[in-house]
Amino acid sequence: MAATAEDHSLDNNGPADPPDHVALGNMSLNGRAPGVPSQDDGSSIPWPAGRECRSIHEHFLAHGVSDPKNEAVVWLGDNGKVTGRRTYGDLLARARAVAYKMTKKFNVERGDRVVLVLPPGLEFLDAFFGCLVAGVVAVPVYPPNPGTIQKDLERLSKIVDAADVKVAITTGDFRTKLYVTKTAMMFSSAFNAAWPKALTWQTLDGLSPAPKDFASATAGGSDVAFLQFTSGSTSDPKGVMITHDNLLHNLHCMFRLVPAYQTPRSMVTVNWMPQYHDMGLINMTMATLYNGGTLVGMSPLTFLKSPLLWLEAVSTYGANVTGGPNFSLVRCTKAWAALPPAKRPALKLDSMRTLVCGAEPINIRDLDDFVRSFEPVGFARSAMCPAYGLAENTVFACCATSEDYFADELGNVQCGIPLPGCHVAIVDAESGADLGADGAVGEVWLSSGSKAAGYWGQEEATEATFRARLPGSDLQWLRTGDLGYLSGNRLFIKGRIKDVIIVAGRNYYPNDVELTVQEASEAVRPGCVAAFTVPRPRAADGGGDDEDDSENGCIAIVAEVRDPKMDAAAAAELCETLRQAVAAAHAPLTPVRVLLLEPRTVPKTTSGKIRRAECKARVLAGTLKTIPAGKWEQTAAAHNAAAAAAGATDLSETPVAEK
Template sequence: MKTPMNPTPINTTLAVRNSGFSSLVEALEYAAEGDTGFNFYDHRGELDSVLTYRELAFEARALARRLLGLGLERGDRVGIVAETDPMFHRFFFACQYAGLIPVALPAGVQLGAHSAFVNQLRRMLESCEAAVLVSPESHAPFVGEIADGLELVMAGTPAEFDALPERDIELTAPARSDIAYLQYTSGSTRFPRGVEIDQATVLDNLREIAQSGLKLTREDRFVSWLPYYHDMGMIGFILVPLICQLSADYLGSRTFAMRPRLWLKLISDNRGTISSSPTFGYALCARRLRPSDYEKYDLSSWRAACVGAEQINAAPLQVFAEALKPCGFDPSAFVACYGMAECVLAVSFAPLDNGLEVDFVDQGVMMASGEARPVDRQAGNAVGYADCGITLPGFETRIVDEAGGEVSERQCGEILLRGPSVMSGYFRDEEATTAVLDENGWLRTGDIGYRVGDRLFLTARSKDVIIIKGRNIWPNDMEVVAQRLDGVRLGGVAAFSVDGIGEEEAAVIVLETKERDDEVRDRMRHRIVELMHEHFGINVIIDLVKPGTLPRTSSGKLSRFQSKQAFLERRSMAAAKARARGSDLKTA
């Protein structure tokens, strides 16, 4: 029988300090003087383990000496399979104390994707030339296969590392210029690359998030189900609470996917104030709610419900807000934000307490010229983009055209950023680094957006924009329209363009559906074609696939690049089968 545990409290004993630290180690040492920390909840929503900052500092120091006892040198990389488990925090901060570089690795294994998971981790470990691999017990069966043939000093579970002798080695504090960690990008448009973030860079962004973005106080409490291998999960819900000496409560990502209402229960029970999710997380919660749930949850404490994506879809958020209104959820708690791993985490935040604000523009004008011309939201040609707020104070921002010239207000262009929160580069990849970072420190984000005053609006990724007959069409807009069909779930649509079909570039929509009836499927195709003509004036190729077909990045985002590759492979196979049938007929 488990000994009853209590989660760590809000910060009532320590003066809140979010700046002036020289390293993450110094930040942890200060937080360890208080009573706050991290709390981990199991698949039933019950408290499973507690790790105070004081315990974390003590255990991380001991583990650092064990790692250095393996003969590792400062700067060596340690791959950590980032399951929602205290082991991740222990090894991440052991690396900080030891001068090693932690690398968070994906923990999500999709059904039937064993080989893909193993190969992904092997490529990441090879990319960063890791010396060590550590895996939670849940992933122990994969360790041997992942490590096979790699030049690792050691690969194993936390228990195996804890069994190593603790050497009498003096630990040296990290310098501000030392690499704090490598964060692999989500890889939605290309294979992930290791973003190199040093101590000074991460501390700068954490301070700006705390002071300017969320305006954190000692009354705040974090709640999260986001994976640690994603920048929002690791930076937003491990390092931000740490830098402000606040407590955080965790639910595993797989647990959330199966029982999303536990997220709401945790916020309600522990009076959480800060939590975040992609739009699909809010939509999933709204779908799973029952009338009997309304009296169970009190969400009135939730003051910042952050949401970030390349383009924020307001519709599921409005459904969530309406569904949770009886539970005390305030729609003004929604905070649209923009960020990326190349800038640690956050670039901009919408103003607190304003809720989601949407700018409605003329879709036809947008496609033809890139101008975001305002229209009434009820207009038939209206398309909405969320206000992602003002960039954090440390950033300089430019929006430029293809020639590099700065565009005017309400004109779409690529977003460029410069400031102390920008990465130093991709780890040991000079070609990739120089492609996005110029000699003056400007980062090409690859994101398309426009500005209204000092507010930022995102429309698409530059690599994803569909160009047909000289018009720019944002794939997310096409996906949102397709999702209006009955039976089409949020996130179950991918839009992109392909070459070599017909006489010019063509738009493609891949849509997941459970429907098997041929007549119904034909009606779905016909209706989508009508919608695309009505809203965008283009022809489109429709590919209906079974649920679970569309590929995702390690952070759960739709990968349009991989969706396109899979579509082309399906077409190639279908063409080969058709040729084979034709050959058989001729032979007969």
């Protein structure tokens, strides 16, 4: 029911007009935001709504006062139909209601951390903005999936412990499902994951409007707005402290660099990326609502079920901004190609000015295929914007805009120029020397107002990662852990330092090797390949099986196949094809282990990145799901027999497929 004088609940779908006067804390509608650097960092751009505020939520909520009837969010269901809406007045009213309920009924105080365990939807926005209004530090997380409950609970428990969280916010339905799962765990020996300790689960059901005199918390620029936990692709997740200044700086610079973001109130964004992930939360959601535009949202599960619904939403709502990882472009291209022309949706994509592609390695062929597929329905090549960023830099660091994207000779796509006011250096990770901008590969270091305050509760890691120094520079630098190079002031990313493959003293980059494998055969699932070193198998003289495989190891290739029922001969042929492709493209590198896996078995982070370290550990432990065991053993036997017939004496000389 809508809010009335008699019924004080807030209907989930609004609209709810804000009161004539609400206390928004010390918000100035026409002042200057303190703490925003005055140099070339985007501060010369007029603030989208013609006002400047001290904290990120003051700006969102100010729209609720000045533009309460304007549509802020439209949420789409699995069939692409509207299931809910929020005006800016709704966002203001519900954020204040959530803040009031948290502080008065959940006993949450300013500065406390609250974990948001919510399915994708409007309720997440209510909870997130409610935390900001209350001065509570939101901790968005991936909601546990019953299908992967043990892994998801383990991650949730680590986050709860790391952030010292006492309260979790969810929906009533989701809480019931979690309790059912918890009960099942108690009576089943199959579950061995620990339930998060000392965590009180609360819901936002039955919200009532906050009193008119309930004031939002006053936040300073250096106050932590929320914790963005890293994906944990190479280690346990860490809570990145994103401050209000970080958010304002990153958004301001985004508006300066990306033309489509310079359209206050007329910005329309379609987003399917997870709300708990930095690209979906900041790059899409916050940027749009900060700008006074309209966000059209859908669940990631909706996109995965029907990829073309993403582009249909762009077409229907005339969106000028959207984004997604490389794999999302591939899914759309394949879904489009699979339909006869007469069965394809009537798309009109000429409104699209910016499609940000990031969050995972970018494949130039996939970009080209997407552009060729959708240019006939209005998509402009200039709208494709490869980008680079990371949670430790709020989100954005570099972006290619309004130009022809391109790649180097190895297929590494340029990620554009740095954001205004963002300094980028390429540094020798061991010596700390600045390698310059002439194509030398080194660790990417960043310095700007977007650089986060550090990792929550981890001072040593914060010092090492966020406060690096370069000779001759007064700046404090963020060590990204990514390898890349600069050419013509444009950044190219090679991969993670921890994932570099070192064989016989030479460096190879997993992204390059994985791309070669992926493109070597249609039988390999795109984005589901991992390359890493493993100990060299023991030779006849007893050598090998080194504990330290970084110098004397050999390479393993793990690749998911489209058809898990392929026979032994086909598997043997595929292994040989992949080995030859890698040997030809990356000579003298030769993989000694080529493992073919069932679909959806390569370990990945919640944002879709390959967990190479976990993959390696599971290869060595023999716990990955390869193609059926009998066929696999025949495949390996066939390889070994062929190698013996050829007189090979070292397994590194053969395309051995081992379990």
